[in-house]
Amino acid sequence: METTAPTSRRAPVLQTAPKVGFVSLGCPKALVDSERIITRLRAEGYELSADYQGADVVVVNTCGFLDSAKKESLDAIGEALTENGRVIVTGCMGVDEAHIRAEHPGVLAVTGPQQYEQVVSEIHNVVPPAHDPFLDLIPPQGIRLTPRHYAYLKISEGCNHSCAFCIIPSMRGKLASRPAADVMREAERLVEAGVRELLVISQDTSAYGLDLKYATSLWNGQEVSARFFDLTEALGRLGVWVRLHYVYPYPHVDQVIPLMADGKVLPYLDIPFQHASPGVLQSMRRPAHQEKTLERILGWKSICPDLAIRSSFIVGFPGETEEDFAFLLDWLQEARLTRVGCFKYEDVAGAASNELPGHVPEEVKAERYARLMETQAKVSADLLSARVGKEIEVLVDEVDEEGAIARSAWDAPEIDGCVFLNGQSELEPGDMLTVRVEHSDEYDLWAEPAGVSS
Numbered sequence: 001m002e003t004t005a006p007t008s009r010r011a012p013v014l015q016t017a018p019k020v021g022f023v024s025l026g027c028p029k030a031l032v033d034s035e036r037i038i039t040r041l042r043a044e045g046y047e048l049s050a051d052y053q054g055a056d057v058v059v060v061n062t063c064g065f066l067d068s069a070k071k072e073s074l075d076a077i078g079e080a081l082t083e084n085g086r087v088i089v090t091g092c093m094g095v096d097e098a099h100i101r102a103e104h105p106g107v108l109a110v111t112g113p114q115q116y117e118q119v120v121s122e123i124h125n126v127v128p129p130a131h132d133p134f135l136d137l138i139p140p141q142g143i144r145l146t147p148r149h150y151a152y153l154k155i156s157e158g159c160n161h162s163c164a165f166c167i168i169p170s171m172r173g174k175l176a177s178r179p180a181a182d183v184m185r186e187a188e189r190l191v192e193a194g195v196r197e198l199l200v201i202s203q204d205t206s207a208y209g210l211d212l213k214y215a216t217s218l219w220n221g222q223e224v225s226a227r228f229f230d231l232t233e234a235l236g237r238l239g240v241w242v243r244l245h246y247v248y249p250y251p252h253v254d255q256v257i258p259l260m261a262d263g264k265v266l267p268y269l270d271i272p273f274q275h276a277s278p279g280v281l282q283s284m285r286r287p288a289h290q291e292k293t294l295e296r297i298l299g300w301k302s303i304c305p306d307l308a309i310r311s312s313f314i315v316g317f318p319g320e321t322e323e324d325f326a327f328l329l330d331w332l333q334e335a336r337l338t339r340v341g342c343f344k345y346e347d348v349a350g351a352a353s354n355e356l357p358g359h360v361p362e363e364v365k366a367e368r369y370a371r372l373m374e375t376q377a378k379v380s381a382d383l384l385s386a387r388v389g390k391e392i393e394v395l396v397d398e399v400d401e402e403g404a405i406a407r408s409a410w411d412a413p414e415i416d417g418c419v420f421l422n423g424q425s426e427l428e429p430g431d432m433l434t435v436r437v438e439h440s441d442e443y444d445l446w447a448e449p450a451g452v453s454s
Helices: 026-044 067-083 099-101 115-125 169-172 178-194 227-239 251-261 278-284 290-303 322-335 362-385
Strands: 002-004 021-026 046-050 058-064 086-091 152-155 197-201 216-219 222-225 241-244 269-270 308-315 337-346 393-402 403-408 419-422 432-440 447-448
Touching: 002 447, 021 026, 021 067, 026 058, 026 086, 026 115, 058 067, 058 115, 067 086, 067 099, 086 115, 115 178, 115 216, 152 178, 152 269, 169 419, 178 197, 178 216, 178 222, 178 403, 197 227, 227 241, 227 251, 278 322, 278 447, 290 322, 290 432, 308 322, 322 362, 322 393, 337 362, 362 432, 419 432
Parallel strands: 021 046, 021 058, 058 086, 152 197, 197 241, 269 308, 308 337, 419 447
Antiparallel strands: 002 021, 216 222, 393 403, 393 432, 403 419, 432 447
């Protein structure tokens, strides 16, 4: 057994650097794995501890080539647990997690060989890296291109669907979810940096964790499951706006509606329905149960009357008839979605829909696009007019000499409407305040701070 000691000195920092003990067993390949993990940890400001007592956590890099090596690994894990108690296991024997946990159920995490990122992630779960603003070039929340007061929070990559018009799975692969603790740590850093709104995004947000089999991970001393509802509930405890985007309407989405009704997360769902006609949906390879979808929308609104649903639709999909399109318009008027975007179908290289029969002429697509937007504008105007005279909370995005531009809980940045606060030039981006709605049109609201007479 070889215990790795620090090999270089680091300049004094203003915070106590977390320390990691490292026990590296086995062949030189395992030693290289240990070196790579240690290199990453040192770059993040961790120190290495030469003994168990001085370590905040101990990593045991195991060998599993022979039975004798497995026994040595299990003995090393046991020693680390006895001497320190906070142990993460990695390396070749990590592929036999059941054996390790049967012998040592107290280990914090088990990863396999060459899983450098996962090891570092598990260390983060136990002891987050310290941030020194005088030495670190990158702020703890990372580099962002959004304004300071809101940020996008990506929870997964890829998608398991095979929609006929989409090539994302071939570009980004199958669903690959981030461990829940990783997501929560990033969210926490963003909130600490001044973010007031987290916009949860992925290719398929409500499928989150399926590929991980909903595994739990440790965040702030508590286990969080990689499950759509559990992650949403945890994010809702951070005290900021949480907005859910790209939510595929699986049955378990129903579970988050009470969180919205209770004010834990914003009453907002971005669900890309794409169409309503059963025939078109089948050609798109999308669920074709629009009647059940309408029932669910009504059910959601009975639980959370303030719920806003945003969606996007494609007109002119190959084979779409005038009857299909009329069906979509009727569905929109019945569903009364709060925000709607529309796209005219176009071929995408590699998409299966390119080969479908019945491609719609461009002038027909344009005419249908205009009719859909006109229909939805009336629905939107009616919904927004019901807000006039009411008090709502808004988040300020921009301020100039003419006043402020803000958003309500029902408005995502850059894709939805705005709340204009004319004359309120003393406000700052990121301010949150209660306003009284004075006027509305098809897409936007005009308001004044509550308590100010008109």
